[in-house]
Amino acid sequence: MTRNDDGSDLFGSKVNRRTYIKSGLLGLSSAVGMLSATPLASAQRSDYTIRTGTSEETTVYVREADADGPTVMVVGGMHGDEANGYTAAQKIANWRIDAGKLVVLPEANVKAIQIDSRTCNGTDLNRQFPTGSEPTTALAREIWNVVVSENIDFLFDLHSSYGIYSSDDGGVGQGIFSTRAGDATGHRKQLVSYLNENYVSDSTYDYSGYSSSDGSSPMLKHKVGADLDTGAIIFEATRKNGRPLSQQVRETTAAVQEFLQRFGLIHETVSYSQDVIAANTAEDTNAKQSGLRFDIANTFGQDVRITDLEIDPHNSAIDQLRDHSYGEGQWVSELFIDADVQNGVTDINNGVSLPCSIDLDWDGHSTDASNDAILSPGSFGTVSLYEFKSNGSPVDMVGENVEITIDYTLSDGASGSRTFMLLL
Numbered sequence: 001m002t003r004n005d006d007g008s009d010l011f012g013s014k015v016n017r018r019t020y021i022k023s024g025l026l027g028l029s030s031a032v033g034m035l036s037a038t039p040l041a042s043a044q045r046s047d048y049t050i051r052t053g054t055s056e057e058t059t060v061y062v063r064e065a066d067a068d069g070p071t072v073m074v075v076g077g078m079h080g081d082e083a084n085g086y087t088a089a090q091k092i093a094n095w096r097i098d099a100g101k102l103v104v105l106p107e108a109n110v111k112a113i114q115i116d117s118r119t120c121n122g123t124d125l126n127r128q129f130p131t132g133s134e135p136t137t138a139l140a141r142e143i144w145n146v147v148v149s150e151n152i153d154f155l156f157d158l159h160s161s162y163g164i165y166s167s168d169d170g171g172v173g174q175g176i177f178s179t180r181a182g183d184a185t186g187h188r189k190q191l192v193s194y195l196n197e198n199y200v201s202d203s204t205y206d207y208s209g210y211s212s213s214d215g216s217s218p219m220l221k222h223k224v225g226a227d228l229d230t231g232a233i234i235f236e237a238t239r240k241n242g243r244p245l246s247q248q249v250r251e252t253t254a255a256v257q258e259f260l261q262r263f264g265l266i267h268e269t270v271s272y273s274q275d276v277i278a279a280n281t282a283e284d285t286n287a288k289q290s291g292l293r294f295d296i297a298n299t300f301g302q303d304v305r306i307t308d309l310e311i312d313p314h315n316s317a318i319d320q321l322r323d324h325s326y327g328e329g330q331w332v333s334e335l336f337i338d339a340d341v342q343n344g345v346t347d348i349n350n351g352v353s354l355p356c357s358i359d360l361d362w363d364g365h366s367t368d369a370s371n372d373a374i375l376s377p378g379s380f381g382t383v384s385l386y387e388f389k390s391n392g393s394p395v396d397m398v399g400e401n402v403e404i405t406i407d408y409t410l411s412d413g414a415s416g417s418r419t420f421m422l423l424l
Helices: 017-023 083-092 110-114 138-149 181-198 220-228 245-263
Strands: 032-039 043-050 058-065 067-075 099-105 154-161 175-178 208-211 231-238 270-272 277-279 291-298 304-313 335-338 344-346 356-359 373-375 380-385 388-390 401-410 415-423
Touching: 043 138, 067 083, 067 138, 067 245, 083 099, 083 154, 083 245, 099 138, 138 220, 154 181, 154 220, 154 245, 175 181, 181 208, 181 220, 181 231, 181 245, 220 231, 231 245, 245 415, 270 401, 270 415, 304 380, 373 380
Parallel strands: 067 099, 067 154, 154 231, 175 208
Antiparallel strands: 032 043, 043 058, 058 099, 175 231, 270 291, 277 291, 291 380, 304 356, 304 373, 304 401, 335 344, 335 380, 401 415
């Protein structure tokens, strides 16, 4: 997205969502095709398609919890060359919620995604939502039907940019742009602080943003704010300087997850206990604190299986995790999780290059050296990582920052992830 995405060029009258519903603009029953409704332990999932039977057909994923709560919609893939948007939304579509409803449209513009282009046939999908009148293309109209029929309370539109908003390079990356409706400004400010404090170590990539006049551009966010008086945010990560897609997605999903927790959709999660220490273990003879130990907690009401763990030191000179002992266990394996139901362990011959993603039950050198960790409801697990190295030599981890992402599955089949920063 370019900087003029939030420019002022169109105004319109304000209509609330009930007016839209009563006006007969929806026609949703003919616009969508039902896929499935899979019962879950704490939520119902019902997915459907829009533009069914056409080359623009795409899926809307809906998860509704048993407990009452607000409805949040997440859209990705408005622009087909912004992989962060649709990749992050695809992950979010599989999240478990505890209250309310989560509606996710990961690939809004399938044809543009297929050709890796911002537009399709010269049409910018995110310029087809004029305030106070019907969207201007069939696809835009059906997206708007979803917004209105689901009676949303907040919308996230996920993107990426070639530049950085605060740098005046013409891009809008590392930008969070909110409506003035629905206390979106307050949520924007909270998310800016949250990301900069917990995910950004280089101030070059600090998040910023602003609240624009609702209805000032024919974009989905603006139409939601102006016509429905509902909060919305456009989230922009940057791909400048070859910034990895994985980093863009981590920051984007972290922002959405933090918002969903603040907004009341997520109560339970795998949480980090903010207790990391750098350890000089009994296996060391160099007096360097080259291991890390921290606790995680299972706040779900069911067992959690830890399946994958991503490790990304912010100091790029820290390039390896490798133990120097035989056997499996704490401080003698690269990864060990002391858990009450089943300990997790991954012991890798010759270690692993950093940053990395470790599949606990696959990446070890044998079946005994590859096990997921399982935590019962309400329990804690202690994660040990050993040994951090730079160019073959142990690194003292005091003062270093390491980003961790934990992927997990629940007993009811739902899955999720949690990203946090280890600040030493």
